[in-house]
Amino acid sequence: MHRRFFLSSLAALGLTPALLRGGFSPHASAPPRPAPDTSDLTSRLRTLVDAAMAKGATYADARFIHAREHIVSVQQQALASVSDLDQMGWGLRVYKNGGWGYVSIDDLEGSDPATLASRACTFAEGVGSVTSVPFVDTGRPSGLTRQWSTPMTIDPFAVPLAEKRDFL
Numbered sequence: 226m227h228r229r230f231f232l233s234s235l236a237a238l239g240l241t242p243a244l245l246r247g248g249f250s251p252h253a254s255a256p257p258r259p260a261p262d263t264s265d266l267t268s269r270l271r272t273l274v275d276a277a278m279a280k281g282a283t284y285a286d287a288r289f290i291h292a293r294e295h296i297v298s299v300q301q302q303a304l305a306s307v308s309d310l311d312q313m314g315w316g317l318r319v320y321k322n323g324g325w326g327y328v329s330i331d332d333l334e335g336s337d338p339a340t341l342a343s344r345a346c347t348f349a350e351g352v353g354s355v356t357s358v359p360f361v362d363t364g365r366p367s368g369l370t371r372q373w374s375t376p377m378t379i380d381p382f383a384v385p386l387a388e389k390r391d392f393l
Contacts, residue, residue, distance in 0.1 A: 273317045276342035282319040290314055299393045319345045320360050324353030
């Protein structure tokens with residue numbers, strides 16, 4: 226890793242002055258971005274699926290993923306890198322005319338669900354024109370929702386950076 230990239234990465238986290246002084250910020254983690262509320266989330270996902278079905282898809286499913294990751298690395302007993310990633314995204318998968326298509330976007334605000342569905346269907350049609358993949362529809366469960374979170378007893382994002390560094 227180049228020194229300039231390392232320092233610019235730390236600057237984004239507000240750590241450069243602390244690192245240069247030999248100290249560390251106790252609150253290096255950025256606050257997580259709020260996810261859409263559950264009713265809004267369900268409505269948006271349903272709108273994406275309905276738009277794909279209206280574009281002629283045989284099958285469609287939509288998903289929302291929110292993942293947060295904090296990585297602290299040391300090398301030769303010195304802090305080597307710190308990263309705090311907070312990622313959210315929407316995905317739409319469709320089956321149409323013998324092919325699968327997928328589109329994803331990081332922010333659904335200002336995006337037209339019909340345009341995203343059209344793009345996914347176009348990709349599926351392109352795949353289907355080259356090689357047709359058989360699809361057996363076993364029925365669509367209505368209102369199926371899945372949620373998964375890592376089980377934890379201590380919130381890792383609440384642990385100060387200095388404590389993480391000392392542990393490593």
